[in-house]
Amino acid sequence: MLTPEPQKGNAELVIEVQDLVAHYGRHKVLDGINLTVRAGEIHIIMGGSGSGKSTLLRHLLGLRRLTSGRISLLGQEIEGIHRQALLELRKQIGVSFQGGALLSSMTVGENVTLPLREHTRLDESTMAIMARMKLEVVKLGGFEHFMPAQLSGGMTKRAALARAIVMDPKLLFFDEPSAGLDPVVSAELDELILRLRDAMHMSIVVVTHELESAFRIADRITVLDGGKILISDTVDKVRSSSNSRVQDLLNRRPREEELDADAYLARLTGE
Amino acid sequence: MAEARLGWVEQLGKRTLGLIAEVGYLSALLVESLYWLVAGSFKRQPVRVSAVFSEMMRTGVSAIPIVFLLSFSIGIMLAIQGIHTLRTFGAESQVVIGIALSITREFGPLITGIVVAGRTGSALAARIGTMVVSEEIDALRVMGIQPVRYLVSPVLLAMLVMLPALTVMADFAGLLGGAVYSAMDLGISYAAYADRVISVLKTGDIFQGLSKSCVFATVITLIGVANGFTVTGGAEGVGRATTRSVVLAISGIVIADMVFTWFLNR
């Protein structure tokens, strides 16, 4: 018997986005987004600034209302979800923000422990050990008494990652892991992302504009441009894509915009 | 001309709508913070007692010296002005009535409110505004921690306890200030002054002051928090929100005071 195609049922998909449209005011920032992320994969969402990738992330995190379309996370539709169900869902999702977003009034250790303290009834000593374990995982052992302001950029990101994984989430979002980091530190973070996926079977979504890091860790890549998905496929397929815009992005060629002479003139004269 | 007038009307309409929206937002915020205070523990998302205590320290205890100093000064000023005015009628010994009533019913809560609006209202806007800018609020949300429960409810509770407490102290400080000046100018002994104050004051007077201070506590908290949550535009936005929250909170207090006094004394 031949190996059957893996089933594409809802259980397999940790994220399903259908026909997502989103506006900032009257400006359309996302248009007809269709996206799936499978369980256990590392999925990179890539695009330049203004491509809509940050907006897409905010939608996936349930931080923005969508104009139309639907999003489901871990098999749960998030539009119109009941408060309690959303809370339960969020306990299974970890997020590491671009700037870390550690609470500045608390120590690193308290930050990492916070989700446990709020959502579990574990013993105090268990919570402390868990937090220290996660800090060890991100190589910040011994930094629990530091305040976030005392950490460097790379350390802040790692501390934020420790907080994001402290509840052993099924789904992890990582916003710009390598932005502003030196290549060695960013390679270490990539390594860590791979280990997390392998050890904890997390599905991981990474939003980034760093090509190198993306190709190193991704199972599949989604390339966004101007609010639309150019391609969403395996690393090899993305590499060999015949789409010229994708190739421009991969080769870091600036886009030659087609010039509409009349419109350009009108813009310059302000009419 | 007609166009300009339409612009003006439009502007007024826009402002009014904005005001209504803001009042609506403040009310929603109030309802939500109260909801978490009451229902939080049933939903296994309690408001932390330790957070309430640290807010009480921050908003209340550390404001004691300044509130005391200002109320004491107001007491002296009331005595000076009162004696000066009453001397025209030769009734300067009646000054104690004026001091006692105006301190407990008006100046105690008002001074306390203004000091706390300046300290806590601005600090709240700055703290929460900074958290918005640095994505900390978003982080709380995606961790499944309701920002209002976690950040606002403890402050509201702390303010509702500490503002009346500070007001009681302000009442004493103000009365003391009045006593010191009356003793100097009119030679009224402290004991006689105290006797007179006690005979003049009714529980209702003190209660009126205290219930005002609860209203002020709510107004300061909500305005500070709301301005923090709606910050846009980075660090500069935080600065704007801080200023705005102090101005609005003090205006809110004075207007609320006027409305309150109007209805209580008719």
Next chain:
Amino acid sequence: MSFGHRVEKGYAVVELRGDVDLARSPEARALILQCLEKKNDLLVDLSEVAYIDSSGVASLVEGYQMAKKEGLKFGLIGVSEAALNVLRLARLDQVFPIHADLDTRIADDG
């Protein structure tokens, strides 16, 4: 499915089963600490564990530390590949004495 424990060949053996997660690790922790309080050398048998998360691992860490303080022996047996992966993430595979089963542990004890 509740956790069990037995005494065999001088060791108390705590048998964890099924999912050792946020909901059930407090129970595992209580059982481990309870056995240690009775001054028993302790092995934790993970062979029936389907999934262990970091709260479960944290309970093992706490148990090991307590055993060391009390001068008792401690170890893990029947550690599945999945559980080992979780331990490896925090490099705890290099910390815990890990053996295939009770008999190899005893042989190792010499």
